[in-house]
Amino acid sequence: MKICYKFWLENEKGKAFGDGPFDILNRIEKTGSLRQAALEIRMSYSQAWNLIRDLEKKLGYELLKRKVGGAEGGGSELTAEAISLQEKYNTFYRQVEEQINTIYQSVFKEK
Amino acid sequence: MKICYKFWLENEKGKAFGDGPFDILNRIEKTGSLRQAALEIRMSYSQAWNLIRDLEKKLGYELLKRKVGGAEGGGSELTAEAISLQEKYNTFYRQVEEQINTIYQSVFKEK
Numbered sequence: 209m210k211i212c213y214k215f216w217l218e219n220e221k222g223k224a225f226g227d228g229p230f231d232i233l234n235r236i237e238k239t240g241s242l243r244q245a246a247l248e249i250r251m252s253y254s255q256a257w258n259l260i261r262d263l264e265k266k267l268g269y270e271l272l273k274r275k276v277g278g279a280e281g282g283g284s285e286l287t288a289e290a291i292s293l294q295e296k297y298n299t300f301y302r303q304v305e306e307q308i309n310t311i312y313q314s315v316f317k318e319k
Numbered sequence: 320m321k322i323c324y325k326f327w328l329e330n331e332k333g334k335a336f337g338d339g340p341f342d343i344l345n346r347i348e349k350t351g352s353l354r355q356a357a358l359e360i361r362m363s364y365s366q367a368w369n370l371i372r373d374l375e376k377k378l379g380y381e382l383l384k385r386k387v388g389g390a391e392g393g394g395s396e397l398t399a400e401a402i403s404l405q406e407k408y409n410t411f412y413r414q415v416e417e418q419i420n421t422i423y424q425s426v427f428k429e430k
Contacts, residue, residue, distance in 0.1 A: 209330045219320045300426040307418040315411040
């Protein structure tokens with residue numbers, strides 16, 4: 209038996225952030241491109257773009273800024289707010305995960 | 320913004336326990352009747368019975384024992400294993416909930 213869990217952030221506008229959005233932000237950061245990130249998770253560019261737009265509306269700030277020009281003709285990078293959210297979500301997740309496992313062991317596996 | 324979460328127990332046979340099953344066990348304990356518990360959550364008796372059977376198969380032990388006779392002509396009560404599971408799940412849930420809220424405050428609401 210193992211314990212499973214799922215987290216997400218929600219406000220009056222609905223679900224505003226969670227594992228899926230966290231994953232796509234990480235991929236945009238790594239690839240420098242929303243198009244490439246979308247491709248990796250088998251999402252169309254317009255779906256990915258709509259997802260980001262929807263999150264931005266719910267969060268109340270922009271997540272992506274457009275890089276103009278350069279050899280690859282632009283791309284996307286994360287705003288400071290997106291990086292901060294990503295870091296906080298990651299810290300939160302790791303700390304909670306550790307606590308969950310500790311509590312699960314102590315409650316369910318005692319003796 | 321608020322943090323939302325969901326937990327469940329899973330083994331190689333699939334999802335074995337979670338909030339829904341916890342709720343139905345509580346209602347069976349309170350009402351002394353699977354029929355009554357099912358009614359309260361607008362589930363048919365056969366659906367509730369199948370749910371319990373399915374959980375028992377996954378958990379590997381019985382959750383309900385039949386009370387025979389008496390003025391109401393029987394009913395259901397929880398086995399010792401069901402009570403133990405219910406108590407552990409409740410303890411686990413409360414402890415984790417407290418940690419999640421503490422960590423959420425410290426990570427997302429700092430300063």
